[in-house]
Amino acid sequence: MGDREVDQELVLRAQRGDKRAFELLVVKYQRKLGRLLSRLVRDPAEVEDVTQEAFIKAYRALPSFRGDSAFYTWLYRIAINTAKNYLVAMGRRAPTSTGFDHEDAESFEDAEQLRDSATPEAELLGKQIAATVNRAMEQLPDDLRTAITLREIEGLSYEEIAGVMNCPIGTVRSRIFRARESIAAELRPLLGTDENRRW
Amino acid sequence: MNEQISRLMDGEIDATEMDAVCAALRGDAAMATWNCYHTIGDALRSETAATRNIGRAISQRLAHEPVIVAAPRRRSASGPASWAWAAAASLAAMTVVGWTAYSMVDAAPAGFVKAREAGTMSAAQMRPATVLPPDYLLAHQEYAPTNALQGVGPYLRDVAASTPLRPAVAE
Numbered sequence: 022m023g024d025r026e027v028d029q030e031l032v033l034r035a036q037r038g039d040k041r042a043f044e045l046l047v048v049k050y051q052r053k054l055g056r057l058l059s060r061l062v063r064d065p066a067e068v069e070d071v072t073q074e075a076f077i078k079a080y081r082a083l084p085s086f087r088g089d090s091a092f093y094t095w096l097y098r099i100a101i102n103t104a105k106n107y108l109v110a111m112g113r114r115a116p117t118s119t120g121f122d123h124e125d126a127e128s129f130e131d132a133e134q135l136r137d138s139a140t141p142e143a144e145l146l147g148k149q150i151a152a153t154v155n156r157a158m159e160q161l162p163d164d165l166r167t168a169i170t171l172r173e174i175e176g177l178s179y180e181e182i183a184g185v186m187n188c189p190i191g192t193v194r195s196r197i198f199r200a201r202e203s204i205a206a207e208l209r210p211l212l213g214t215d216e217n218r219r220w
Numbered sequence: 221m222n223e224q225i226s227r228l229m230d231g232e233i234d235a236t237e238m239d240a241v242c243a244a245l246r247g248d249a250a251m252a253t254w255n256c257y258h259t260i261g262d263a264l265r266s267e268t269a270a271t272r273n274i275g276r277a278i279s280q281r282l283a284h285e286p287v288i289v290a291a292p293r294r295r296s297a298s299g300p301a302s303w304a305w306a307a308a309a310s311l312a313a314m315t316v317v318g319w320t321a322y323s324m325v326d327a328a329p330a331g332f333v334k335a336r337e338a339g340t341m342s343a344a345q346m347r348p349a350t351v352l353p354p355d356y357l358l359a360h361q362e363y364a365p366t367n368a369l370q371g372v373g374p375y376l377r378d379v380a381a382s383t384p385l386r387p388a389v390a391e
Contacts, residue, residue, distance in 0.1 A: 022231060022234060025231070027231045037288075039242070040283075041242070041246050043282065044282065045254060048254055048255050048258050048275045053262075069277075073278050076278050083288055194226075197226060198223045201260060205256045212259060
């Protein structure tokens, strides 16, 4: 079951009335979507509003999602339309020079611009998270750090990572999980998501 | 369970494990792990700089949304596939059209015979009962049913009419 299939399965469960399945997709894509919308709606507070609205619209439109495209591609279109409608309602025009009608916009890299537009609180939290994760990464053994880097940054599958690291897939699975657990141990206090607290 | 959550977010989980993982993720502890693991990935990809976690806010809004009960439309549904229904419909349509066309071809000779008989009437059958003057025939030749020059009759009449009026040339 690949990444797209997992998304489809979660969508299917949401279509059957499982709201938690949709919440899993929200957590998975909220930052990626918010980051994209930051190019269209510059104000950080407005970005959050539009992102929320896009997810709510997507939830309401779930019965019409047939799986012809990937879930994120479908969500992306809804978000762009939501942002454009928002800007029209606010009497502003959506920028046309950023190529938002193209699928290429899904993979843009413009972190510097986004840092400039973040609220001080969000920027501080983002820096704290990044610093914590980087510090935890430096403390990881090489094999764990390599495995999670290949997975999270390079986007390789377990099979591809096994080929690169010349080890069984089961070992890759274990290394990535142990890496996540080690970093999560440092990150949980910052996120306020201890075992006894609501996520 | 956290190991399964880790594999779920990587798309490396077996379909048989989905029910158990999704059931576990109904709990807040597992959901916190899901959120934490994704935050780690977002941080490694530098995606935590601008956007904060709005998952809880969306979750609160979703709580006020009606539960979806619509039957999902899925392409890979079990049972007869859509292409099978399309093929059956096409075959049925071809059968009906073919049968109709065959029936028409079978009945055609009788009609053709009658048409051929009508088109091969003898000259005696077409001859008028009374002998008409040539001028009358000439004036009405454009209405003749078997005239191969239909449409150019007016021009022929002009030529025929101009001939007698041509003055004789004195030698």
